[in-house]
Amino acid sequence: MFRGFAVSFDLVGAGLLLLSDAGQYEGALRINLHDEWFPIVELGYGKADHMEEATQIAYKTSAPYFRVGIDRNLLKDKHGKNRLYGGIRYAFTSYKVDIFRPEFSDPTWLWPVSYEIMGAPCKHHWLEVVLGLDAKIFGPLHLGWSVRYKRRLSHSEEGDFGNTWYVPGYGKYGDTRLGGTFNVIIDI
Amino acid sequence: MKRLPYLLLTLMLAACSSIDCPVNSLVESLYEVCDSTGQNVKMLDTLSVFTTNANGEQVLLNKGTGLSQFHLQVSQSHPEDILVFCFDLVSVQARVTDTVWIKKEDHPHFESVDCNSAFFHTITDLKCTHHYIDSIVIINPSIDYNYETVHFRMHI
Numbered sequence: 001m002f003r004g005f006a007v008s009f010d011l012v013g014a015g016l017l018l019l020s021d022a023g024q025y026e027g028a029l030r031i032n033l034h035d036e037w038f039p040i041v042e043l044g045y046g047k048a049d050h051m052e053e054a055t056q057i058a059y060k061t062s063a064p065y066f067r068v069g070i071d072r073n074l075l076k077d078k079h080g081k082n083r084l085y086g087g088i089r090y091a092f093t094s095y096k097v098d099i100f101r102p103e104f105s106d107p108t109w110l111w112p113v114s115y116e117i118m119g120a121p122c123k124h125h126w127l128e129v130v131l132g133l134d135a136k137i138f139g140p141l142h143l144g145w146s147v148r149y150k151r152r153l154s155h156s157e158e159g160d161f162g163n164t165w166y167v168p169g170y171g172k173y174g175d176t177r178l179g180g181t182f183n184v185i186i187d188i
Numbered sequence: 189m190k191r192l193p194y195l196l197l198t199l200m201l202a203a204c205s206s207i208d209c210p211v212n213s214l215v216e217s218l219y220e221v222c223d224s225t226g227q228n229v230k231m232l233d234t235l236s237v238f239t240t241n242a243n244g245e246q247v248l249l250n251k252g253t254g255l256s257q258f259h260l261q262v263s264q265s266h267p268e269d270i271l272v273f274c275f276d277l278v279s280v281q282a283r284v285t286d287t288v289w290i291k292k293e294d295h296p297h298f299e300s301v302d303c304n305s306a307f308f309h310t311i312t313d314l315k316c317t318h319h320y321i322d323s324i325v326i327i328n329p330s331i332d333y334n335y336e337t338v339h340f341r342m343h344i
Contacts, residue, residue, distance in 0.1 A: 050301060052301035052302060054302070055301060055302065055303065055304055055305065057298075057301045057305060059301050099296075099298050101305050106263055106264045106265070106266070108239070108241065108246055108248070108261050108263070109239065109241045109246070109263045109264075109266065109269075110241040110242045110243065111241075111242075111263065111264075111265070111266055113264045113265040114265060115265070115296050115305045115307075116296065117296055117298060160295075161295065161296060161297060161298050162297045162298040162299055163298060163299050163300065164298075165298075165300050165301050174208045174300060
């Protein structure tokens with residue numbers, strides 16, 4: 001039944017962190033059960049540090065997150081070198097946000113206005129439906145891709161200040177519900 | 189090749205993004221004009237509302253006529269707003285003024301980095317002079333994006 005496990009690292013999240021102001025470092029541990037079922041744990045650390053030029057609002061957050069779930073090999077030949085996964089994940093993160101705008105004048109009263117929400121604790125639970133590929137390159141090295149559809153289950157923001165923008169592990173809430181990964185996978 | 193359109197459609201869906209700022213992003217208070225019995229009435233006299241800023245007098249409402257309801261701006265971040273209500277009496281061609289002091293708590297509100305900064309308010313206290321105004325009652329102390337919620341009932 002137990003046929004080993006694999007560790008992987010996502011390059012998309014790391015690339016986003018390098019090239020933009022929001023992204024994550026993410027790794028995963030996948031257990032192989034008879035080349036058909038693959039329980040998986042994904043752990044990551046998401047960060048955002050963004051200043052929007054148009055509104056002058058700065059948004060900063062960083063926090064770990066995790067996903068647990070299971071994938072199933074959808075191919076007829078379960079024991080082949082390559083795999084097509086379909087799976088589901090439950091995900092959770094607890095994070096704090098800093099939202100800040102440099103002091104500006106009230107448009108009518110002209111008083112100086114200070115706008116800041118600092119260290120506000122937030123929580124976010126969500127589900128993901130995953131479709132992925134795993135291709136053997138050589139030896140224990142695989143490369144894998146996944147497309148994910150995310151759906152928020154529940155959320156809370158202490159202080160009732162409204163919504164959050166970037167959620168570690170989820171991405172920018174309110175944006176598209178689709179996401180993806182490109183993984184480097186090593187069989188152990 | 190047959191699957192290419194579906195792949196492109198998926199990529200396009202992933203690339204699409206939206207900005208979800210509220211259509212109505214004004215945070216204003218709503219006053220309802222009532223008579224002594226609490227019945228909503230139309231004012232026969234003309235109302236102008238002023239406040240004072242660093243540049244002097246600032247008009248918030250300019251010669252409103254036949255008003256049964258009116259919106260007024262709320263300062264974004266200040267513990268107390270002082271408003272001067274000027275009633276131009278139609279019958280005797282005279283002006284009567286009342287001063288209204290509104291104490292409040294201001295809460296920064298955030299939707300997205302793409303949406304302008306906003307404040308919601310909780311009214312904690314209100315007092316006024318009574319040369320024209322009989323009384324102003326706080327109906328709903330929470331001032332947010334809801335444009336239709338009556339916050340104050342002004343009895344004349």
